[in-house]
Amino acid sequence: MLARLGRIAARGRYAVIAGWAAIALCGAVFGGSVYDRTEPLDDLRPDAESTVAQARLDALTPTGEQLVAVLSGRNFFATDLVNQATQIMFEIRAIPGVVKVTDAYTAGSSQISADSESSLVVVELSPQLSDDEALAVADKVSAALHRIDVPQVLVGGKLLAERDFGDQAIADAALGESVALVVLCGALIVMLGGLAAGSLPIGAALATVAGTLLALTGLAGVTGVSDYTVNVVTLLGLGLAVDYSLLIVARFREERAADPRAPLPELLSRTVATAGRAVLVSGLAVGAALSGLFVFADPLLAAMALGGALVVLLATVAGLTLVPALITIAHRHIPAPGTRTWVWRRPARRGPGLLARSAAFAQRRPVAVALAVTAALLTLGVPLLHVNLADSDARSLPASSEARQAYEAYEHHFAAKYPEPVPVVIEGAATDLAVQSLLARIRALPGVTDVDLRENMPPQVVVAEVERPGLAAGEQTQQLVRDVRALDTTVPVLVAGPAAQLIDAKEATGDRLPIALGVVIVATALLLFLLTGSLVVPVKALLMNLLTMLATLGVLVAVFQWGWGSGLLGFTPWGALDLTTPLLLFVFVFGLSMDYEVFLLARIREEWARRTGDDRAANDRAVLAGITATGPVVTAAAVSIGIVFLGFALGELIAVKEIGVGMAVAVLLDVTVVRGLLLPAAMSLLGRANWWPTRTPALPTPSAPTVPQPRRTRPTKPTTSTTPSASATTSTPVAPATPAAPARTPRSS
Incomplete structure (x- = not known):
């Protein structure tokens, strides 16, 4: 063929x-x-626990994309900086598509670095926005943040990183x-x-x-x-x-x-x-x-x-x-x-x-x-x-990427003090003794610093946000996920978040x-x-x-x-x-x-x-x-x-x-x-x-036409040569003591 x-x-x-x-x-x-x-594309199957948990969270409390900005290089308490940043934060709230702004200037957040030279701003977008619409709003928010008079403004988040x-x-x-x-x-x-x-x-x-x-x-x-x-x-x-x-x-x-x-x-x-x-x-x-x-x-x-x-x-x-x-x-x-x-x-x-x-x-x-x-x-x-x-995150981007720089700045200044909480979905009422016992055991887990319950949840569902110092998908957070999943309980529990996904x-x-x-x-x-x-x-x-x-x-x-x-x-x-x-x-x-x-x-x-x-x-x-x-x-x-x-x-x-x-x-x-x-x-x-297990070396292979042998004009005595070559027909014939084997024609590939 x-x-x-x-x-x-x-x-x-x-x-x-x-x-x-x-x-x-x-x-x-x-x-x-x-x-x-x-x-x-997700790198998890739809039936993975973290995927199911995230889908449940999205159904309970739909959330949009988040932008994370780090403002650094100037003392947070400078009077003119406070005035300017406060005005810009209110401008960002007025941008169509922005539903929430968490910052230390206007929202009472204490997310300020230990040296008071950096502060964190988190902007949440509407979940009804399409990807293109969300990117357009993110660009407007980023432009507003870059107007703040500080040496370095880094704006990132999953949306911009993607x-x-x-x-x-x-x-x-x-x-x-x-x-x-x-x-x-x-x-x-x-x-x-x-x-x-x-x-x-x-x-x-x-x-x-x-x-x-x-x-x-x-x-x-x-x-x-x-x-x-x-x-x-x-x-x-x-x-x-x-x-x-x-x-x-x-x-x-x-x-x-x-x-x-x-x-x-x-x-x-x-x-x-x-x-x-x-x-x-x-x-x-x-x-x-x-x-x-x-x-x-x-x-x-x-x-x-x-x-x-x-x-x-x-x-x-x-x-x-x-x-x-x-x-x-x-x-x-x-x-x-x-x-x-x-x-x-x-x-x-x-x-x-x-x-x-x-x-x-x-x-x-x-x-x-x-x-x-x-x-x-x-x-x-x-x-x-x-x-x-x-899992690759913003750190897999080039070092020149602003989204990567924002991620690394957050990691350096805020991850230990303000960790990203691990969402835990508990299918049960908050008044249920089994749920209360489970929450108490979660609070007692090694390294846990706080457990907050989300408000405005349906009466038969509890969403707990568990905090432990460390990166969102770091080894300490992964251990927290394992510990929560290992707890023996009679109520269904699902854990979401980057560590659970990993x-x-x-x-x-x-x-x-x-x-x-x-x-x-x-x-x-x-x-x-x-x-x-x-x-x-x-x-x-x-x-x-x-x-x-x-x-x-x-x-x-x-x-x-x-x-x-x-x-x-x-x-x-x-x-x-x-x-x-x-x-x-x-x-x-x-x-x-x-x-x-x-x-x-x-x-x-x-x-x-x-x-x-x-x-x-x-x-x-x-x-x-x-x-x-x-x-x-x-x-x-x-x-x-x-x-x-x-x-x-x-x-x-x-x-x-x-x-x-x-x-x-x-x-x-x-x-x-x-x-x-x-x-x-x-x-x-x-x-x-x-x-092995082939018994003979023979293998059917397509072969080229056989090379024609020189035409003999007179009988010749058999020779001892068994290999065709240019000299085989011209060498001096030698009479063998026993009949010689006929010359073999090589098989071609």
């Missing part, structure tokens, strides 16, 4: 290119509107894609030896990204899509499209060199039948990895999984159709490896590549290399033991992670088994992917949580990793690791199928031959996708930067250390067991 697809793409090249051009054009015209249709996040996501995507495409284009021109050859993967990548944006625009009309989803999905699409294009182009050059007189459709038929098989299996493996996100069943990850599935589908189809069609048009401008071109003024020296040399070294010392690489990767993973996972998110992740791992592992193991016919190879691949994952997450903890190298990367750490980062990295790292695993194993399996022996030496030769043949394209793909991820690491959003840096680290470790050293060492140690 794949061979036929390659032939169709070659013969119908103009129709294929026109179809993809239409997709790219529609994506360029309409796809950009996806950013206007994005929305913040807008900053969206704006920054668009800016980061534009910067990341621009830098990545420019650098990537230059790298591909150099690696492939010309402008036309280097433009093929870029064309496929642009078509894939444009099609992805168009698909996400349509998806946004059906379900929620966040800015974060758009950034991460376009990043993945760009990398996968380049990877698959490089594999197809490299295999085409190989097929053309092996049979230069073959018709072009036939060459592309063989190319897609071999390399296309690896592309298809790789796409299925990445898609299977993404399917694991559905298990978590929260809106953010579900949107990520849907978007990822779309981009993987587009990248795979582009690799199997668009790239062969482009090759058909530009094949004369695709130089053979080592050819002298305007890029390479001197012909490249022929010889084994970096991965091939690494593999040969690992095969000579398999035990030492396997132990050393495993120990090194486990060492890199040690920081993971100290990971702190939290606890629920962690518990949901822990509960569903084994299921997600099972889905991903079983699906990818099955695909590798179908590709290789081996049960051992999938297990080995999964273990190596796990090592790559552990090392990558360990590096991320050291960089983004501890701050190692943060100055070099241009961000200010906030002491935690985003809760979704390990999940997304697991899926993406696993998928891309399977990418390279499939590229290498598909070729190693072909080489193993050709071997006449069935021993360890034959296995080692097959592994080395497969890595030698595929190593250059894997290296080029790793360089290309590393450029893509590092381009996104230049962005300002820490959550996106975590993904970009994490993927770049994972690709670097996977290609150089795992595929170059650990893979050949492990396969050398396992020997024939690699292919």
